[in-house]
Amino acid sequence: MSEELVPDLVEATPHEEARAAIAAVPSYVPQESDLEAITEVSDRFLDRELSWLRFNQRVLELAEDATLPLLERTRFLAIFTSNLDEFFMVRVAGLKRRIATGLAVRAASGMMPREVLETVWDQARELSQRHAAVFSDQIAPALSAEGIDLVRWADLDRDEQRACKRLFKERIFPVLTPLAVDPAHPFPYISGLSLNLAVVIRNPKTGKQHFARVKVPSNFDRFVPLGNDRFVPLEDVIGEHLARLFPGMEVLEAHTFRVTRNEDVEVEEDDAENLLAALEKELLRRKFGPPVRLEVEQSIAPSVLELLVSELDISMEEVVRLPGPLDLRRLHSIADLRREDLKYPAFVPSTHPLLAEVESAAPVDVFKAIRRHDVLLHHPYDSFATSVQRFIEQAAADPHVLAIKQTVYRTSGDSPIIDALIDAAEAGKQVLALVEIKARFDESANIRWARKLEQAGCHVVYGLVGLKTHCKLAMVVRDEPDGIKRYIHIGTGNYNGKTARMYEDIGLLTTNEAIGDDVAHLFNNLSGWSRKARYAELLVAPDSVRSGLVDQIHAEIAHHRAGRPAGIRFKVNSIVDEQLIDALYLASREGVPVELLVRGICALRPGVPGLSDNITVRSILGRFLEHSRIFWFAGGGEPVAWIGSADMMHRNLDRRVEVLVKLPTAQSLGEVQGLLDQAFAEETDGWVLQPDGDWTRHPGTLHLQEALIEAQRTRRG
Structure with a gap:
């Protein structure tokens, strides 16, 4: 007789016994009193915009880290600039739009949009000035000590000035288009993120002063190579030769400035017969989005600044005064120099x-x-x-x-x-x-x-x-x-x-x-x-990612109450969704340990007595952008893990098609578990989120990305 026909004669395996025991654990359903204990904490959410600024601050701290290779620190300065640009183009622009349209709904953090915007400006201005100081006081001198000089025009020797003069005459001058401002020439449109010179000229015959704008072309090297790893900003070369653009006029002063515009795109799909055509039309509109920030050099004349503010229809609160040079995104070109001694050791991915x-x-x-x-x-x-x-x-x-x-x-x-x-x-x-x-x-x-x-x-x-x-x-x-x-x-x-x-x-x-x-x-x-909204092995947003993860969190609470192994580990880019955060707060209150690894925004407030005592939040930044999303649950002794594209944000859970897949084998589950063990180890270098929203550096002896590179090299060898 086959064993299949007499299952009662076959001894159950320990694995089967564990599964049976887990299945017998009563499910957890939050009681109204449990939920009230959470929701009565009115300040349980950190503000998402301010949390993002804290993320970019961590990027800046990498540029400040003297233990990192110098050209990598230089690259982090460029990344900081690009990050902040996008933040203003999208998030700050969105705040301004909500305020202008009267949709002043209080954020989950309890702050009104205007209050958030004012705080954003205070912190963003402080970070921008700190960023400029890191460049001028730390990075530029350190580069110079290594034979890489980022100099201004006054620092050039005679041969270098002659070479720049020749470059201007032969290549740059034919491209430039000076735009005057007078009754016959309206104030020109200033494209977003372009670098510009505000030029004041005077007619020597009449003594009358005029304003003109010269756009610094983006299709030339931002930092003009002079040879022997010496570079001068392109705007310095143009500024020194402005007389050729305005013959017969006196050039009195020139100042660099840069405008950031609202560049988010909105398409009403329901009304668009052809989505491609509608989107192309909207992309054209993006170029003319309203300004949200004006960056100027500290030396700018008050009269010129007043003109820019007036013509761009921007407020003085949206002006950032910085020491030059502005726009350090192009520091990537400096970081790309072939100075391998100033970079991370070479790394070549290997075949699995x-x-x-x-x-x-x-x-x-x-x-x-x-x-x-x-x-x-x-x-x-x-x-x-x-x-x-x-x-x-x-x-x-x-x-x-x-x-x-x-x-x-x-x-x-x-x-x-x-x-x-x-x-x-x-x-x-x-x-x-x-x-x-x-x-x-x-x-x-x-x-x-x-x-x-x-x-x-x-x-x-x-x-x-x-x-x-x-x-x-x-x-x-x-x-x-x-x-x-x-x-x-x-x-x-x-x-x-x-x-x-x-x-x-x-x-x-x-x-x-x-x-x-x-x-x-x-x-x-x-x-x-x-x-089809339900799947056997997938969680799919907007139908089931949020609810599926909340169910898993509730299951961990049930396991903990039954005395079985319970624990939650998430690795995400951002966590903002209030329902998921509240579910994690419930788990923490029940005694379930929760460990979160968050690269960017975190609206959850950890370590609050009676709310999130059992939640820790860490962040790891470095050579690679931590981008994977992992959701691991102890499962009462039978762990499960999901990976996928979704972050814990409203847009991902409600307005995107996102997929999480449950890892199907013990081998893949073990690999993910090992990665999380390293990430959350006490000796791992990173940042730790405090209850007040500040992140503190947690220096450690294990640098996760370097350890994984070494493991890969060992495997390959």
Whole structure:
């Protein structure tokens, strides 16, 4: 008689016993009194905008860290500038818009929009001035000591000045367009983030003064190379030769300035018959968004500043006075200098062991490898090119592949993955590309990709009306001897080979049938009329990510009450959603330990007696941008972990299609658990969030990214 027919004679395994015990644990349902104990704490949320500024402060602290290589510190200065620019273009612009339209709704932090805006300005101005001081007092002198000189015009010797004069005459002068301001010439439009010279000239015959604007062209080196690693700002070269732009006039003064504009894009999809056309029209409007910030050099004359403020229709509170040079985004070019002694040691990603042939130089058969084992990828330590990119490229070339379906949110300018999808379509395969053309600041590029894919015969769709498709999914359908098989990739990062070398992300390659069924249904949902909202192995926003995670948090409370292992660990970019935060507060009050690793914004207030005593929040920043999202639960002794694209923010949970997948094997779960163990170890270097919203540096002997690089090198060796 078979054992299947007499299960009562078969001894249960410890694993089965554990599962049975977990299943017997009563579920936890919050009582009204539990919820009241949370909601009566009116100041339990930190303000999201101010928390973001604290994040950029941590970036600035990396630039201040003398233990880091000098050119990497220089790069962090450039990153700080770019971050702050985008913050003003989107978040500050949004605050101003809400105030102007009278939608002055109190934030979850309890602050009114005007109060938030005033505090933002105080803190942003202080950080900007600190940033300028770090450049002038620390980075520039340290670079000079290493033979890299960022000098001003007055520091140039005679030969250098002659070389700059020749450069101006031959290349720069033909490009410049001086724009006068007088009754016949209205004040010119100043494009967002452009660097400009405000020039005051005088007619020697009449003695009358005039104003003119000269735009510093962005298609030249921001820091003009002089040879021997010496550089001078381009605006200095232009400023010294302004007389050639205004012959017969006296140049009295010139000051650099820079405007930041509202560059967020809004499209009413319900009213747009053609989303591409509507978005293209809106992108044109973006160029004329209202100004939200004016940066000027400290030396600017009061009369010139008054004119700029008046003509730009901006308030003095929105003016930031800084020592020059302005606009340090282009410090990336200095950080890219070939001075390897001043950079992080060279690092080359390696092929994941399960995707590497031990005794062959030929590329591995990705499909054969995935059939044998699920592969949990950890970029940039695991090469994107020899894993995800190779997966799509082999699918495009494989005659047994029938279809490829993929989401495209952001990708590189010369994307091999887009090229592979085009090759697949031209080879007669069914190709579905779900292109999110509303990906902020990548809209124009994604419109180009969409049209290129359509021309190649791909089925191109733009997702669901009212929702951005942010999930990272790829499905390959292959005809095999034993039938149709689906190969799935689900990741936390974009299909972008360039950022995959700089962003830390996790991805799963699997042939798990349940996951394959879910992903197939989801693609049908996104491209057709399916409205399947529940999936076996996925949580999908806006339907189930929030509720699914809250249910898991409640389950941990139930395990804790039953005396079983309980604990919660999240690794995210940001956590803002009030429902999820309140659920974590409930878990903390019940005694469940909660550890959060947050790169950016955190609205949760940890360490508050009676509310969040059992919650700790840490942040790790460094060489790579920590971008993966992991949600781990102790599960009463049977841990579970989810990875995916969703952050704990309203936009991700309510206005985007996001996907979390439950890791299906003990091997992948163990790898994620090991990563979290390192991240939360006491000896790991990072920042710790205090109850008042400040972050304090927690110096440690273990630098997580360096440790993972070393582990990768050891594995490769």
